[in-house]
Amino acid sequence: MNLSSSRVVNIADLRSIAERRVPKVVFDYLDGGADGEVTLRENCRAFESVLFRPRQAVAFPEVNLRARVLGHELSVPFMLAPVGYSRMMHPGGEVVAARAAGIAGTGYILSTISGHMLENVKAATPAPTWYQLYLVGGREAAEGAIERARNAGFSALVITVDTAVAGMRERDPRNGMKELLSGSLLSKIPFVPQILSRPGWLLSFLLDGGMPDLENVVIPGQGPMPLIDVTVSLGRSAVTWADLRWIRESWKGPIVVKGILIADDARRAVDEGAAAIVVSNHGARQLDYVSPTIRALPEIVAAVHGQTEVLMDGGVRRGSDIVKALCLGARAVLIGRAYAYGLAAAGQAGVARAIEILRADVDRTMRLLGCGAVSELNRSYIEYPCEWERAAKA
Ligand SMILES: Cc1cc2nc3c(=O)[nH]c(=O)nc-3n(C[C@H](O)[C@H](O)[C@H](O)COP(=O)(O)O)c2cc1C
Helix, strand or coil: CCCCCCCCCCHHHHHHHHHHHCCHHHHHHHHCCCCCCHHHHHHHHHHHHCEECCCCCCCCCCCECCEEECCEEECCCEEECCCCCHHHHCCCHHHHHHHHHHHCCCCEEECCCCCCCHHHHHHCCCCCEEEEECCCCHHHHHHHHHHHHHHHCCCEEEEECCCCCCCCCCHHHHHCHHHHHHCCHHHHHHHHHHHHCCHHHHHHHHHCCCCCEEEEEEECCCEEEEHHHHHHHHHCCCCCHHHHHHHHHHCCCCEEEEEECCHHHHHHHHHCCCCEEEECCHHHCCCCCCCCHHHHHHHHHHHHCCCCEEEEECCCCCHHHHHHHHHCCCCEEEECHHHHHHHHHHHHHHHHHHHHHHHHHHHHHHHHHCCCEHHHCCHHHEECCHHHHHHHHC
16 A cells, blocks of 8 residues: 555545545444534534634744653654444554554554454553443443453543444444344345455455454453444443442543533543543534534633643544644544544554654644644634633633
8 A cells, every 4th residue: 555645645645545445334434423414524624713823933953742641651642542343444453553553652542342352452552552441241341341451551441421322323324334244144235235346355354354353342151242232232331420430449540531522521520530531522423513522622621620631532634633622722632533544544554654644744833833842832822713712611
């Protein structure tokens, strides 16, 4: 795969390659959002409402891109968000994504919906690795995963709280996601041509053993949960604030609460002892018509008064998006689709290219902005719609 700097200039280029390499059902699972995809579009578009106010005639021999998150030093102010079903995008899946993150000196968050064993993912990177917990499979399976994550050296547990049920991603039923995962041979037939039209992907998928099990959701007495059961079991296993209590008994390390969009929930997370929160709408895959996350960020930053670290994700496709989020008070940003397009396009090399594109973007944006360190970014470098600020004060 040719990922040269003339062929792959930005994340949109990786997206196009991914679209050509994987079947439509896989690409749309990765690319799509909930319902009418209004928030999906807004997550990206809202960054356009933030404009820069550069300081001219300053130069730096080097820009300090390091960010400190939960006591870890990251070489860049972004890390890799949990992305489920990564092994369907590329056989290397979570292992190669974590490896690419580690080589770049940044962190990786492993989803519960993962096809590789968490021990193998951790072994692929010396950099900070966090485990994202869903309660699919029930409490005992979750406690088993927590213990394995602790033994393997994961340093934080991420609790995703915006998944009371799985969102309605309309592209998935149209593409026959359910039939292809679990249907009878007859029900699969209408959806097979899209798979056959991607023979390279199909061959690597078959050589990898076909549909992976959820290696990190081990049901006592039964073994790893089959992938097909996820949607139904998500609906039966919503995480509530009450669950945080028993989770805290099992996991003594830092807990990150992911999926916060309003001030009250941010304060609740602080009260429950969250070491960090992620302002996130799950990449617009859950409830449609919620705020784009860059717009929700000022409200959350104001609400927590520095009592917990604030991260954000959603719609980040350029380094300038990352710089804008840092100016608005995020300590670091999580990237989701931006690296997953790279994974689907070219495995580890694609993830590495995505990280490099964003790193170079952040470096260049900082220099053009006249700011020598990400830790020095603040609101004086941007202007943004005043109603975002009013929401923060309300
Ligand atoms: C294909 C895909 C799968 C995802 N799976 C998970 C998951 O298993 N757990 C989770 O907490 N978030 C999951 N997310 C949400 C991401 O962690 C992150 O919040 C989101 O991708 C950020 O938006 P962005 O893709 O626009 O960067 C997923 C996102 C995508 C695109």
